[in-house]
Amino acid sequence: MTQEAFQEERRRLEEASAEIKRQLGGVQERYYGDDFLEQVLDARRAEARERLQLLESEPYFGRLDWQESGAAQTVPLYIGKRGLSRTETEEPYIIDWRAPVASLFYTFTGGEARVSYEAPEGTLTGEVHLKRNLLVRGGALERVVDSYARGGDNLGLSDEFLLYRLGERKDNRLRDIVSTIQAEQDRIIRAPREQALLIQGAAGSGKTTVALHRLAFLLYQYQDQIRAERMIIFAPNAMFLDYISGVLPELGVGDVRQTTFADWALERLGGEVRLLDEREETRRWFAVGADIEAQTEPPGRLKGALAFRDWLDETLRRYEADFLPQLDWEAWDGQVLPHATIRAWFETEYRNYPLAPRKERLLARMNRWLEMALGEIGDPKRRKASAKTGRQRLRAYGKKLPATSAPLVYAALLGGKDASAADAAAAAPLPEQLARRTASDAAKGRAQREDLAALLWIHTAYHGRDAAARFDHVVIDEAQDSSPFEAALLRGCMHEPSFTILGDLAQGIHDYRGIRRWEELGAALGEGGQGYHELRQSYRSTLEIIEFANRILPFTATGLAPAQPVFRSGEPVEVRPVAAAERAAWIAEWLLASAAGGMRTVALIARTAERCEALHRELAAAGVETRLLSEEQSAYAGGVSVVPAQLAKGLEFDAVLLPDADAVSYARTPRDAKLLYVACTRALHRLTLLHDGPVTALIGGTGEGEDAFAER
Numbered sequence: 001m002t003q004e005a006f007q008e009e010r011r012r013l014e015e016a017s018a019e020i021k022r023q024l025g026g027v028q029e030r031y032y033g034d035d036f037l038e039q040v041l042d043a044r045r046a047e048a049r050e051r052l053q054l055l056e057s058e059p060y061f062g063r064l065d066w067q068e069s070g071a072a073q074t075v076p077l078y079i080g081k082r083g084l085s086r087t088e089t090e091e092p093y094i095i096d097w098r099a100p101v102a103s104l105f106y107t108f109t110g111g112e113a114r115v116s117y118e119a120p121e122g123t124l125t126g127e128v129h130l131k132r133n134l135l136v137r138g139g140a141l142e143r144v145v146d147s148y149a150r151g152g153d154n155l156g157l158s159d160e161f162l163l164y165r166l167g168e169r170k171d172n173r174l175r176d177i178v179s180t181i182q183a184e185q186d187r188i189i190r191a192p193r194e195q196a197l198l199i200q201g202a203a204g205s206g207k208t209t210v211a212l213h214r215l216a217f218l219l220y221q222y223q224d225q226i227r228a229e230r231m232i233i234f235a236p237n238a239m240f241l242d243y244i245s246g247v248l249p250e251l252g253v254g255d256v257r258q259t260t261f262a263d264w265a266l267e268r269l270g271g272e273v274r275l276l277d278e279r280e281e282t283r284r285w286f287a288v289g290a291d292i293e294a295q296t297e298p299p300g301r302l303k304g305a306l307a308f309r310d311w312l313d314e315t316l317r318r319y320e321a322d323f324l325p326q327l328d329w330e331a332w333d334g335q336v337l338p339h340a341t342i343r344a345w346f347e348t349e350y351r352n353y354p355l356a357p358r359k360e361r362l363l364a365r366m367n368r369w370l371e372m373a374l375g376e377i378g379d380p381k382r383r384k385a386s387a388k389t390g391r392q393r394l395r396a397y398g399k400k401l402p403a404t405s406a407p408l409v410y411a412a413l414l415g416g417k418d419a420s421a422a423d424a425a426a427a428a429p430l431p432e433q434l435a436r437r438t439a440s441d442a443a444k445g446r447a448q449r450e451d452l453a454a455l456l457w458i459h460t461a462y463h464g465r466d467a468a469a470r471f472d473h474v475v476i477d478e479a480q481d482s483s484p485f486e487a488a489l490l491r492g493c494m495h496e497p498s499f500t501i502l503g504d505l506a507q508g509i510h511d512y513r514g515i516r517r518w519e520e521l522g523a524a525l526g527e528g529g530q531g532y533h534e535l536r537q538s539y540r541s542t543l544e545i546i547e548f549a550n551r552i553l554p555f556t557a558t559g560l561a562p563a564q565p566v567f568r569s570g571e572p573v574e575v576r577p578v579a580a581a582e583r584a585a586w587i588a589e590w591l592l593a594s595a596a597g598g599m600r601t602v603a604l605i606a607r608t609a610e611r612c613e614a615l616h617r618e619l620a621a622a623g624v625e626t627r628l629l630s631e632e633q634s635a636y637a638g639g640v641s642v643v644p645a646q647l648a649k650g651l652e653f654d655a656v657l658l659p660d661a662d663a664v665s666y667a668r669t670p671r672d673a674k675l676l677y678v679a680c681t682r683a684l685h686r687l688t689l690l691h692d693g694p695v696t697a698l699i700g701g702t703g704e705g706e707d708a709f710a711e712r
């Protein structure tokens, strides 16, 4: 980078800072009164203040010199996280990264003579003369990197800035990537809204990051059609949610709900259902040597299948058809409301209501009929006696009607005692014992996580949909853990399919309830546009770590292609035999060396929660302080963590050590391969594996490139 270019950018930055300061001065006024119009203006000023303050410390990150076809002039476009226009002329001064023209900054790779982008007025074509990355921090220019200069030597320049960003040490939060979004990521971020986008992405390919940027883009692009409050992100657990929580506010997006499917579903069920403690179950699934591969369709897969939903639909229809007792209702002797009338009210008049309000309306109507009949009795004594009997009998009639609360209906469908319900239960696509256990839990208002889709399906069918279950756009992250039934349920929460669904089958460690092929989710989303993308480039880890993890991939039996590293070379992966007795001392030293090497976030990732607890104790006894992460954790604080592989999924750390990479802890099975793959791909810069006894066969790879790691 020439000194001249740096000086030029410094001058431009001074000018930009002055402009921002000037505009900030104009929005300082605050209003605390009751006038509505003034309040609206005050809110606008607050919004502008927030935007300008952000721009003050980092006004832009890129410059693109653009000459539109037919135009005499080349215009330097400065691209930032927020847009800014000059107050007087309203001409754009800083371009929002989501604006159509900014897409050139991400898609232009240097080779093309003429390029084009889609603007609201149509396709615009032209030439790029310069593409420049600028790093401004705290208002000061730190770095200027040209990734393309027309007529210059552009070999290898495009990655320099990306590599610089990737090489930085991380703290405990996921960050935005607006300055280095890659072309394949940009295509997903800017893909049209009305479709279900399914994205299979290698570990570290930026899936979570891309999904969050896509939300910010959609809100900008379709601001008149969609609202942040009607967008939702589903992610696997509270700690992960905490980890990603900073990105959207950084991108200027508030009010998008980020939650787990379980929390959202339980809230919709309004306290009717309590979740059974899953810890025991989880421990069983992840126990060393657990033979889940043999069990082809575990309960979670059966209850998450579309076949189960279809059976529920069929059975719900029957439940509803048999809802009314086949009897006339006699309020008191001789005062009969014929069954045909009751039926007509229920099936014709109130037909447009879901079952629960329909039941309420029917009983209210019968009550009105009763009051009218009472009004016709002249003798007060007889009227009083009839009223008593009639009201009692109406209460009894109401009690005879079947339940409409989701868990009770679920229990009745799965464990029905009368003949037709028993037939239906027998036809359920669940083994009898499982159906009976589920029914008995549901009758007590208890459920497993895998029952939530069915419960919410019933709840929606019989109670209708509340406003918090209507969406303009849904993101499902780590979607390999979701079931087709869950996806179908969410599809029902919007008019047009508008999904961003991301995951990695190679990390499908919950495949006892999640999907095993993307087609399973595709089928659940039904008609309407669908797009499928694969992201293979991986940005998180060094070349050495990615190549090492790629050796595990074939053992996951997913048939996925290896991840492609960005050429960011670091230290070799270390695989080392260490006897149990020496482990704590060895790890203590490794931790010191990692801290000295500038690793800010460090994780010791063990196979199971029990192993983590034991390691945590072992290290504490040796005077080494670590933070034990468990299922209950809702915040990820950084520092040195001890974490089971299944909880580390989605997170990343500067340095990772696996204390138990032996052949027993990770056997040669797809499930163990997925766990090991998840654990290894969490590391950005340093990966170390310890084993006591023979090392796991899963890192043997395919026989090629055996020396890709250093066995010491």
Ligand SMILES: Nc1ncnc2c1ncn2[C@@H]1O[C@H](COP(=O)(O)OP(=O)(O)OP(=O)(O)O)[C@@H](O)[C@H]1O
Binding pocket: 162, 165, 166, 175, 176, 177, 180, 181, 182, 185, 201, 202, 203, 204, 205, 206, 207, 208, 209, 210, 504, 507, 539, 540, 649, 650, 651, 652, 681
């Ligand atoms: N274009 C990019 N520029 C800079 N950093 C990037 C880019 N894309 C991804 N990253 C970084 O790569 C890391 C991985 O991103 P992210 O966690 O979104 O990936 P993922 O595909 O969801 O990973 P996993 O499936 O392993 O959880 C993050 O540190 C992210 O900031």
